[in-house]
């Protein structure tokens with residue numbers, strides 16, 4: 622009998638995938654970590670019941686969380702990533718001419734399992750001389766670090782356990798402190814279909830500290846409901862004002878598969894039925 626993985630979304634629905642092979646299955650101090658192989662989406666990293674990233678569509682989420690905020694800043698030299706243990710976001714970020722990228726992931730098992738069973742997702746990112754991987758709580762790190770960054774990206778699990786404070790006003794205030802005077806922040810902010818309260822909470826909490834707050838969307842086939850949101854907080858630059866030529870010139874040599882100048886602006890201007898996610902903009 623085939624084994625099936627059930628990734629619950631909102632009330633009364635789930636995505637269900639046939640598991641052809643279990644490649645890794647262990648419990649860390651923080652979560653149940655699995656890497657499984659599925660017929661349509663290939664290898665998947667699963668934390669507790671939630672699909673985090675897959676062979677087939679990781680590029681969509683990682684390109685949109687990395688490049689839209691990095692392009693919003695005219696000249697990012699330093700990047701902070703909170704969470705993101707699979708390294709896919711780090712890999713995208715390092716395509717920019719950064720001097721350093723600090724990544725703070727609480728769970729080493731996530732990094733090790735990805736490197737062992739889905740190494741294509743991080744590529745060489747963890748071995749890049751600009752990378753400084755720290756295995757510790759991102760909330761505590763941001764509270765006490767003396768370093769300063771141009772861009773900060775929050776690639777966390779949905780809010781439960783140690784990721785709950787990563788959606789709070791205190792954390793965004795601490796990120797404001799570690800960002801340069803023209804710094805840019807972006808975070809995954811959940812499903813526009815069943816986590817509307819979460820998006821509103823993130824926008825409210827970021828808005829306490831950042832004068833510019835923009836929510837944008839992308840379609841990620843393996844996230845429950847497919848539609849996903851990201852929220853950007855900025856001290857000076859507004860992503861809606863970045864010109865198409867400027868975007869194209871910054872990313873044209875990266876060989877991206879989702880993020881383009883057109884997608885940048887489409888993501889920030891969702892169709893009418895989704896406008897509630899950008900309410901107030």
Ligand code: SAM
Pocket residue numbers: 651668671672673674682703704705706707725726727728731757758759760776777778779783784785787809
């Ligand atoms: N793209 C994914 C998604 O939205 O489903 C998130 C991927 S990434 C694997 C999420 C990471 O956040 C996990 O590896 C988890 O261990 C990490 N994380 C959760 N809470 C954290 C914290 N307080 N500090 C640092 N990392 C944290």
